[in-house]
Every structure is written in structure tokens, then in C-alpha cells.
Amino acid sequence: MSVSIEIENISKSFGKKQVLNGIHLSIEEGNLYGFIGPSGAGKTTLVKMIVGMDKPDSGSIKVLNKQMPNLEILKDIGYMAQSDALYTTLTGKENLTFFASLYKLNKAEMKYRISYAAGLVNLTDELNKKVSAYSGGMKRRLSLAIALIQNPKILILDEPTVGIDPELKIGIWNELLRLKNEEGKTIIVTTHVMEEAQKCDYIAMVRDGRILTRGTPDELKTLYHASTFDEVFLHAGRMET
Numbered sequence: 001m002s003v004s005i006e007i008e009n010i011s012k013s014f015g016k017k018q019v020l021n022g023i024h025l026s027i028e029e030g031n032l033y034g035f036i037g038p039s040g041a042g043k044t045t046l047v048k049m050i051v052g053m054d055k056p057d058s059g060s061i062k063v064l065n066k067q068m069p070n071l072e073i074l075k076d077i078g079y080m081a082q083s084d085a086l087y088t089t090l091t092g093k094e095n096l097t098f099f100a101s102l103y104k105l106n107k108a109e110m111k112y113r114i115s116y117a118a119g120l121v122n123l124t125d126e127l128n129k130k131v132s133a134y135s136g137g138m139k140r141r142l143s144l145a146i147a148l149i150q151n152p153k154i155l156i157l158d159e160p161t162v163g164i165d166p167e168l169k170i171g172i173w174n175e176l177l178r179l180k181n182e183e184g185k186t187i188i189v190t191t192h193v194m195e196e197a198q199k200c201d202y203i204a205m206v207r208d209g210r211i212l213t214r215g216t217p218d219e220l221k222t223l224y225h226a227s228t229f230d231e232v233f234l235h236a237g238r239m240e241t
């Protein structure tokens with residue numbers, strides 16, 4: 001299997017605050033990787049750099065063998081940010097159509113992708129409403145649909161299920177697993193939800209801008225003699241300090 005994302009020794013500071021500190025990580029194609037860690041650990045900063053929205057101070061990031069940031073690769077990455085970047089005066093459908101149009105899909109593909117993405121997040125019946133009338137959860141769902149619109153090879157989802165009801169959360173996770181298993185997508189998810197961590201192939205636990213530990217969910221539990229990821233996190237943190 002080939003490497004989809006290669007992160008080598010990246011560091012980043014904002015002013016005097018060092019937010020990422022020597023991160024190394026290699027993510028193979030077709031894997032689902034979870035970034036877990038407390039608020040402020042650096043997860044969003046890390047994913048923004050993988051997407052190419054920000055640059056590290058040092059180190060390098062390659063996505064599909066191309067040095068980031070790289071505009072060409074953007075069509076291959078579906079990114080769902082933590083805060084929704086939507087056109088609130090437009091309808092849900094108009095938002096989806098706008099983002100689909102950035103990727104030069106033909107008319108039939110565009111129609112199919114909009115209907116697939118809206119169906120996945122259960123927004124089909126709300127597509128003609130203006131986004132300003134959407135609830136917070138509906139806006140999250142629309143953001144997720146937009147991340148999927150161009151059928152990208154890589155999905156990078158920053159807390160995708162926050163504010164989404166439990167039933168739909170299960171549906172979204174089932175679809176993420178299907179996209180990985182059947183379509184070979186590479187997926188990165190940041191999450192605070194430990195049940196979601198268990199569904200990942202690999203987990204990287206992030207704290208203070210560093211990766212405390214990484215491995216498959218079961219490997220980590222065995223290594224740290226833990227029955228939950230909270231315990232893994234605590235034990236890994238104690239062993240570090």
C-alpha cells in the first residue's frame with residue numbers, strides 16, 4: 001500500500017507559543033486515522049497544514065507525493081473545518097452546487113454527487129431552505145456534504161459529528177467506514193469522542209503539540225494496560241513526564 005500523507009518533523013509557533021513540536025507521521029492510503037487530544041493540543045493546526053491552509057515553520061508535508069501547500073492537490077482533499085464556512089444567504093443546494101462547480105464536474109456527475117452528499121447527511125428535504133435558517137447541526141451536516149462533493153481521495157474531517165444526533169452519527173460513521181473499505185479512501189478524523197476512536201485503524205494521541213503515542217486502538221489499550229482511551233491517554237502522558 002502506498003503512503004498517502006507523509007509528515008516529517010513539522011513545527012509551528014504562533015508568536016511565542018509553540019503549537020506543534022516535531023511531528024512525524026506517515027499515513028498509508030486507505031487508512032482511517034484518528035487524532036485525539038484535549039482542546040488546544042494542536043489537532044486543528046496539524047490538519048490545516050495537511051490540507052495546505054497553513055505552512056509549518058519547519059519540516060515538510062507531502063500529500064500524494066506532492067509537497068504541501070499545493071493547489072493541484074486540493075481536488076483530492078475533502079476538508080471539513082471545525083467552523084462552518086457556508087454561504088448563509090444561499091440555500092443548501094446552492095451551496096453544494098457552488099462547491100461542486102469548483103471541481104469541473106459534468107452536469108450528470110454534479111447532480112449525482114449533490115444528491116448522494118445531501119442524502120448521506122439527511123438534508124435532502126431541506127436543500128431548498130436558506131442556510132441562515134439551518135440549525136447548528138444542519139450546518140455541520142452541510143459542511144460534511146461539501147467535503148464529500150468532489151469524491152476526493154482523501155477526507156480530512158475536523159470533529160465531523162459534533163452537534164449531530166446519535167442516529168445520524170452512526171449513519172455517517174458507517175458511510176466513512178464504507179468509503180474506506182470499498183473505495184479505498186484515506187480518512188483523518190479529529191475527535192474527542194472515545195467511541196469514535198475505536199472505529200479508527202490507527203490513533204495518534206496529541207498533547208502540547210506532540211504525538212504522545214500512536215497505534216491501533218487495540219495495540220494502545222494493550223500497551224498501556226488500559227480498558228479505555230481516556231486511560232491510554234493518561235498512562236501515555238504519565239510515562240512521558
Ligand SMILES: Nc1ncnc2c1ncn2[C@@H]1O[C@H](COP(=O)(O)OP(=O)(O)OP(=O)(O)O)[C@@H](O)[C@H]1O
Nearest residue numbers: 014015019037038039040041042043044045046082
Ligand atoms: N492563528 C492562530 N493564532 C494564534 N494562536 C493560534 C492560532 N491557531 C491556533 N492557535 C493556538 O494554537 C493552539 C492549538 O490550537 P488548535 O486549534 O490546533 O487545537 P485543537 O487540538 O484543535 O483544539 P480543539 O480540540 O479545541 O479544537 C491553541 O493554544 C490555540 O489558541
